[in-house]
Amino acid sequence: MFDLFDFDLPGAVTEQLEKRLQAMPANPLTEQALQDLVRFQTQHNLRQGVYQILLDAEIVYVGKATDVRERLNQHYWKLRGRRKIKMEGVTFRCLVLHGNWSTSAHEDLLVAHYKAKGQSKWNGSGFGPKDVGKGRDETEPNWFDREYPINTEFGCGGIPDNTTVGELLKSLKGQLPFTFRYEVPVADGAKPLNLKAVPRNARALVAKAVSALGTEWQATIFVSHMILYKERRAYKHGEPLLSA
Numbered sequence: 001m002f003d004l005f006d007f008d009l010p011g012a013v014t015e016q017l018e019k020r021l022q023a024m025p026a027n028p029l030t031e032q033a034l035q036d037l038v039r040f041q042t043q044h045n046l047r048q049g050v051y052q053i054l055l056d057a058e059i060v061y062v063g064k065a066t067d068v069r070e071r072l073n074q075h076y077w078k079l080r081g082r083r084k085i086k087m088e089g090v091t092f093r094c095l096v097l098h099g100n101w102s103t104s105a106h107e108d109l110l111v112a113h114y115k116a117k118g119q120s121k122w123n124g125s126g127f128g129p130k131d132v133g134k135g136r137d138e139t140e141p142n143w144f145d146r147e148y149p150i151n152t153e154f155g156c157g158g159i160p161d162n163t164t165v166g167e168l169l170k171s172l173k174g175q176l177p178f179t180f181r182y183e184v185p186v187a188d189g190a191k192p193l194n195l196k197a198v199p200r201n202a203r204a205l206v207a208k209a210v211s212a213l214g215t216e217w218q219a220t221i222f223v224s225h226m227i228l229y230k231e232r233r234a235y236k237h238g239e240p241l242l243s244a
Contacts, residue, residue: 014109017050017095026054026091029076033092037069041096050110051094053122055085061122062114064107068094078127081177082148141223141237149223150178152203161196165189165209169228176202179225188213202226207241215243 027033041047049068053061053075065071072092079085114120122128126142156175159168166189173180180202191212198208206219206226219228219241234240 014113017110018113020095021050021052021093024093024095026052026057026093028088029053029072029079029090029092030087031076034069034073034076037072037094041067041069044096046096046098049094049096050107051092054091054093056089057091059114059119061127062107062110062120063123063128064110068096075127077177079177081151081154083151084148136224137220137222137227137235137238139237145222145224150221150225152221152226153201154178156200156202156205159195159200159205161194163193163195165191165193165212168193168195168205168209172202172205176226180206180227181225182228183230184213184228203241210241211243213243218242 047067047069048065050064051062051068051072052059053063061075063071072094076090079090080087111120111123115123122144125147126144154176156172158175159171166184166186169180169182169184169189173182193208193212195205195208198204203221206228210217210219210228213230216232217228217230218232219226220235220238221241222235222238232242
């Protein structure tokens with residue numbers, strides 16, 4: 001006699017992951033927590049994992065990553081620069097996966113599991129993807145970016161009163177927790193800037209750079225990012241910052 005044996009291993013693993021995650025306390029998503037996670041990964045020589053992100057105790061996103069600390073750090077960086085999100089209300093749970101189970105933990109099944117419960121509303125909303133370049137400037141903003149637009153008043157530190165356009169833009173790109181794209185030739189980047197009376201926030205500083213570059217230049221604010229190019233054009237979903 002013979003018969004067929006089948007077992008839904010990915011489904012069973014998904015249910016066990018959900019149970020383990022739910023049994024864990026949710027910790028604030030902070031730099032210290034991510035450093036602790038690095039130490040845990042190093043101790044066990046494992047990087048891959050699954051995780052939940054919660055906003056005000058509600059599970060809003062679930063995912064799986066090859067390096068779970070690196071992915072959570074990307075989320076942390078992004079969320080810091082969004083309006084309507086207070087970081088003290090952002091928490092997470094994380095399970096680092098042993099190699100025996102990493103291939104059986106399917107992200108799509110995990111997302112579907114939570115979606116069926118009416119949770120993880122940020123999955124599929126545009127929260128996860130990174131900036132995809134200039135093509136994004138003409139596209140309809142996704143739900144996440146519309147709901148939680150970038151904070152253009154985000155504070156920037158370490159910027160001296162006297163600097164150059166190039167140095168300012170380099171500093172902003174390194175500090176801002178959202179995409180800031182620009183193309184400025186070396187000669188234009190060398191133009192001097194006096195920032196003595198300029199508030200140290202993204203909007204004010206970028207506007208000052210545009211004024212120094214001249215009337216042929218334009219910065220544009222989108223709900224997801226900022227750009228600065230030598231152009232004069234209207235973007236359907238963008239707010240222009242022009243030379244004063």
